[in-house]
Amino acid sequence: MEFFSQYSTAWLLGLATALLATGLVAGVLAGLLGVGGGIVIVPVLYHLFTLLGVDESVRMHAAVGTSLATIIPTSILSSRAHEKRGSLDRSLIKRLMPSVVLGVIVGSVASRFLSGASLTAVFASIALLVAINMAFKRDGVAVADGLPGTAGTALLGSGIGGMSTLMGIGGGTLSVPILNALRVPMHTAVGTGAMLGMLISVPGALAFILNGLDVPLRPPLSLGYVNMLGFALIVPATLATTGWGAKLAHSVDARRLRQVFALFLALTAARMFYGLLT
Known part of the structure; x- marks a missing residue:
């Protein structure tokens, strides 16, 4: 606790408030857009x-590891909420699960060998791509009708699992736009993405705990x-709003919100790139 003694009470209260607010926003977005709260939390x-x-050297690793841990309860609650509304496709999950888990392992x-700057x-980089997709993707545009063959699905799932783990995000951030582009209805893509978030966050968080024990x-x-x-501060706030976000997903046109969130992501990515270059 000596570390925190150098900060004033007001500053620490501000820190706690920021973490709670982060959890509230992350929970709503996890349920509403299926993007996974990690894209905000990290x-x-x-x-x-x-x-x-x-x-x-450890700043980004700590952000990613903490984010993955917070996604565990969030994804469980979100997937249950979507399942009750019939927007969780278990056949899709069964096809993607093996390759997603393999991607998480990779x-x-x-992550153990990547420097903080590389992470x-x-x-x-991925946040910027997600922002571009969110801002400019037109609803109803598809590139294929359903998942590709066995090899293509394996490549798709491992990519989602691997990149989501490195970014500390739920699988929904990457899987929702991909599944939607494969003609999976948006509500089903969001619900399925929530379940994939659980498959990614549990082994991913455990790995980041083990990787950082002696660091x-x-x-x-x-x-x-x-x-x-x-x-401890983010999870309760996230759990309080995830179910609400899932309800909104079935009654709100989220296009404008996606565009605003895309701007946030783009600015965040730009700030990180600036920090790496200076």
């Missing part, structure tokens, strides 16, 4: 760890690369 934690003076191993570059310079109150303070 950049916020990254910048908070920067303000706290956490070393750059991503977890790769930041990965997040910023120095981590944020205080951390278990491996999972910061327990961030986890």
Whole structure:
């Protein structure tokens, strides 16, 4: 606790408020857009760890690991909510599950050898692509009718699992636009993405805990690369709003919200790239 003694009570209250607000927003977006709360949680934690003076070599790893841990309860609640509304396709999940889990394993191993700067570059690059897709993709545009063959599905699932693990995000961020482009209805894609988030976050978080156990310079109150303070404050707020977001997904035209969120992602990616270059 000596680490926190250097900060005023007002500053620490501001930190706690920021983490709670992050959880609230992440929960709504996880249920509403199926993007996975990690796409919000990772950049916020990254910048908070920067303000706290956490070393750059572990800053992004801690943000990613903590985010994956918070996604576990979020994805469970979100997938249950979508299942009740009939928007969870278990046949899709069964086809994607083996390759998604394989991708998580590959991503977890790769994260152990990536520097903090490299991991930041990965997040910023994919976040920028997601932002472009969110901002400019037209509804109803498809590239194929259903999942590809066995080899194509394996490549697709492993890519979703691997990149989601490296970014600390739920599978929905990548799987929802991909499934929707394969003519999977948006509501079904969102519900299925929530379940994939659970398949990614559980082994992914465990891997980041194990990978960071003996690493120095981590944020205080951390278990491996999972910061327990961030986890404890973000999860309750996220759980409180995920179900509400899932309900909104069935009654709200989210196109305008996607565009606003795309701007947030683009600015976040630009800020990360700027930090890497300066």
